[in-house]
Amino acid sequence: MSILVDKNTRLVVQGLTGREGMFHAAQMIEYGTTIVAGVTPGKGGQEVLGVPIFNTVAEARAATDCNASIIYVPARFAPDAILEAADAGVELIVCITEGIPVLDMIAVRAHLERLPTRLIGPNCPGVITPGEAKVGIMPGRIHKPGAVGIVSRSGTLTYEAVAALSEMGIGQSTVVGIGGDPIIGSRFVDILALFQQDPATKAIVLIGEIGGNDEELAAAYIREHVTKPVVAFIAGQTAPPGKRMGHAGAIISGGKGTAADKIKALEAVGVPVAHHPGEIAELIAQRL
Amino acid sequence: MKLHEYQAKRIFAQYGIPIPRGEVATSPTQVRDIAQRLGKPVVIKAQVLVGGRGKAGGIKLARTPDEAEAKADAILGMNLKGFTVKRVLVDEASDIHQELYLGLVIDRARARVVMMASAEGGVDIEEVAATKPDAIKTVVIEPALGLRSYQAIGLASAIGLPQEHFRAFQQIAQGLYDAFIRCDAELAEINPLVIQGDGTLLALDGKMVLDDNALFRHPDLEEMRDLDEEAPAETEARINGLSYVKLDGEIGCMVNGAGLAMATMDIVKHYGGAPANFLDIGGGARAEKVAAALRIILSDPNVKAVLFNIFGGITRCDEVARGILAALEQVPTKVPMVARLVGTNEEEGRAILAEAHMTTARTLAEAAQKAVAAARGLLSVEVVR
Numbered sequence: 001m002s003i004l005v006d007k008n009t010r011l012v013v014q015g016l017t018g019r020e021g022m023f024h025a026a027q028m029i030e031y032g033t034t035i036v037a038g039v040t041p042g043k044g045g046q047e048v049l050g051v052p053i054f055n056t057v058a059e060a061r062a063a064t065d066c067n068a069s070i071i072y073v074p075a076r077f078a079p080d081a082i083l084e085a086a087d088a089g090v091e092l093i094v095c096i097t098e099g100i101p102v103l104d105m106i107a108v109r110a111h112l113e114r115l116p117t118r119l120i121g122p123n124c125p126g127v128i129t130p131g132e133a134k135v136g137i138m139p140g141r142i143h144k145p146g147a148v149g150i151v152s153r154s155g156t157l158t159y160e161a162v163a164a165l166s167e168m169g170i171g172q173s174t175v176v177g178i179g180g181d182p183i184i185g186s187r188f189v190d191i192l193a194l195f196q197q198d199p200a201t202k203a204i205v206l207i208g209e210i211g212g213n214d215e216e217l218a219a220a221y222i223r224e225h226v227t228k229p230v231v232a233f234i235a236g237q238t239a240p241p242g243k244r245m246g247h248a249g250a251i252i253s254g255g256k257g258t259a260a261d262k263i264k265a266l267e268a269v270g271v272p273v274a275h276h277p278g279e280i281a282e283l284i285a286q287r288l
Numbered sequence: 289m290k291l292h293e294y295q296a297k298r299i300f301a302q303y304g305i306p307i308p309r310g311e312v313a314t315s316p317t318q319v320r321d322i323a324q325r326l327g328k329p330v331v332i333k334a335q336v337l338v339g340g341r342g343k344a345g346g347i348k349l350a351r352t353p354d355e356a357e358a359k360a361d362a363i364l365g366m367n368l369k370g371f372t373v374k375r376v377l378v379d380e381a382s383d384i385h386q387e388l389y390l391g392l393v394i395d396r397a398r399a400r401v402v403m404m405a406s407a408e409g410g411v412d413i414e415e416v417a418a419t420k421p422d423a424i425k426t427v428v429i430e431p432a433l434g435l436r437s438y439q440a441i442g443l444a445s446a447i448g449l450p451q452e453h454f455r456a457f458q459q460i461a462q463g464l465y466d467a468f469i470r471c472d473a474e475l476a477e478i479n480p481l482v483i484q485g486d487g488t489l490l491a492l493d494g495k496m497v498l499d500d501n502a503l504f505r506h507p508d509l510e511e512m513r514d515l516d517e518e519a520p521a522e523t524e525a526r527i528n529g530l531s532y533v534k535l536d537g538e539i540g541c542m543v544n545g546a547g548l549a550m551a552t553m554d555i556v557k558h559y560g561g562a563p564a565n566f567l568d569i570g571g572g573a574r575a576e577k578v579a580a581a582l583r584i585i586l587s588d589p590n591v592k593a594v595l596f597n598i599f600g601g602i603t604r605c606d607e608v609a610r611g612i613l614a615a616l617e618q619v620p621t622k623v624p625m626v627a628r629l630v631g632t633n634e635e636e637g638r639a640i641l642a643e644a645h646m647t648t649a650r651t652l653a654e655a656a657q658k659a660v661a662a663a664r665g666l667l668s669v670e671v672v673r
Contacts, residue, residue, distance in 0.1 A: 075501065076504065101472055101502035102394055102499050103431070106394070106399055106401065106431050107432070110430065137601075138601065152547070156544055156547065156548040156599040156601065157551050158547070159599050163599075182396045207547070209546075209550060212396040214396075214397075233551070235548075235550035237557065238556075238562075238563055239550055243533045245566050254413075254417075259554075276653060277652060278651060278652060
């Protein structure tokens with residue numbers, strides 16, 4: 001078991017014919033992910049990497065029964081790509097694209113709230129269930145099948161935690177990068193709920209950062225609903241207020257969203273918070 | 289991207305929001321001329337992108353053109369929280385009867401735009417939120433519906449605005465919402481929105497922050513960017529597609545990924561150093577990009593050591609190492625460098641750097657400790673394996 005993606009994932013790649021899309025699709029195929037279709041408007045009927053290309057997601061879905069989509073299209077087209085996949089009934093959408101205007105994402109989110117589709121991202125590295133399916137841009141080889149679920153707002157920082165766990169022989173059930181934007185499809189609480197229900201997940205790592213209050217909401221959720229051990233790390237303790245730290249969502253504004261507040265909220269519900277990324281694996285090892 | 293008060297107010301005016309008569313000036317004599325033309329007492333307001341200008345002495349009332357010139361002379365060129373005042377807005381003074389607050393922000397938890405209003409205007413809204421949260425009323429706006437008139441009237445009534453002002457308030461609220469949406473803002477504020485003695489409403493101050501990710505569809509707004517308000521290093525970073533924030537420490541950090549870059553700053557602090565910057569070079573780490581990043585980091589005279597932390601992911605570490613060496617050829621320096629590369633071909637990458645007499649490290653903790661030691665002159669730049 002695992003969450004979100006597994007051996008039964010039948011993936012459509014939106015933007016497969018682009019440079020990024022093609023590079024990462026090849027990497028995903030190499031990892032063992034089943035890619036059944038690509039979508040690029042105007043390129044329907046072609047075949048790329050042995051994968052049939054369709055003009056629309058609806059056509060791809062009708063022909064291949066794809067149940068998940070990954071989006072590699074540029075920021076100005078990505079909101080449409082998300083809506084298209086959602087309207088075609090694709091169950092899971094992973095949007096890698098960085099730089100989508102926030103008002104566009106608000107409109108997308110409002111539409112998605114009426115549909116059963118789940119969105120991961122945007123501005124995220126994707127989702128991987130080690131040994132089963134990789135739907136993202138993360139380096140597959142650092143992962144190892146196992147029992148630790150990871151949910152994170154970051155990319156490379158997550159790889160850092162994964163690599164340290166794998167090196168200690170601790171594998172992962174599923175690793176979910178939820179994205180660094182202020183408005184994202186799935187937040188910590190959504191993924192925590194899935195990990196709590198997943199029998200394969202025995203412990204959870206939550207990697208947060210400055211900005212917003214999703215970590216505080218996660219802490220409240222953990223207190224009420226999560227019985228599995230949770231370990232956290234929060235990036236940005238030295239970040240100055242009012243400055244955006246790379247991610248659109250990583251900003252302390254009006255004194256809100258500091259690392260100190262998030263650490264306090266998590267520690268208050270009994271979640272140990274690592275002092276640096278290297279400590280995450282040690283804290284997990286003590287709890288397995 | 290933050291706009292100046294005068295820029296925000298000009299935009300507000302385009303959307304039908306009443307603003308004071310006024311003009312921008314860069315010299316005391318210009319201020320005098322403007323005051324003369326307006327023929328009324330004026331308020332001279334420093335145009336710098338920081339809050340609390342009034343308390344810092346950047347806003348002054350002048351009753352005559354002579355007084356306006358003298359006060360402008362004091363404000364222009366003054367240092368306001370680290371920014372030199374190069375421009376002032378000269379507004380006709382208004383007859384303030386009551387001060388309100390009206391603003392639009394992105395509520396991340398709700399994933400909606402919300403409008404906030406308060407009868408406690410003229411002070412920092414965050415202060416009101418902290419001390420009198422009940423004094424702030426909000427409405428949540430559905431993106432497909434936009435701000436509806438009942439919502440604006442509801443806000444007006446909730447903050448106890450006298451009924452005779454409802455219509456004017458609703459028009460201002462609608463104008464502010466339209467400006468917010470059309471400009472792709474992430475914040476728009478009128479604070480204070482004043483009720484004047486004659487019963488009219490006026491936006492006395494204006495603040496707007498635009499969504500950097502949406503500037504591609506607003507070339508006209510992008511032109512409003514004031515490069516004087518950006519540190520030169522930040523401008524160079526932006527042009528090179530790098531994300532850079534200058535800090536006060538002595539250890540320059542070059543990292544791929546925003547979260548890892550923050551974690552790198554934090555661990556430098558954890559081991560007793562202080563980060564000189566946040567810098568995310570993104571994916572790839574090609575020589576030109578590394579060189580640009582290195583130039584930016586080294587332009588800060590406080591930097592005593594540079595820490596490279598690259599988690600290779602799919603990029604190969606030997607390529608990253610060659611990129612770093614090529615960059616060092618373009619940007620020669622005596623500042624000690626500590627590099628930590630992880631990923632495909634990492635041993636090869638480390639060997640390439642070690643041969644070039646760079647200190648390398650395997651873990652982030654080790655790299656941070658070495659960088660802290662190097663900044664204190666405690667680490668020789670000989671090969672450390």
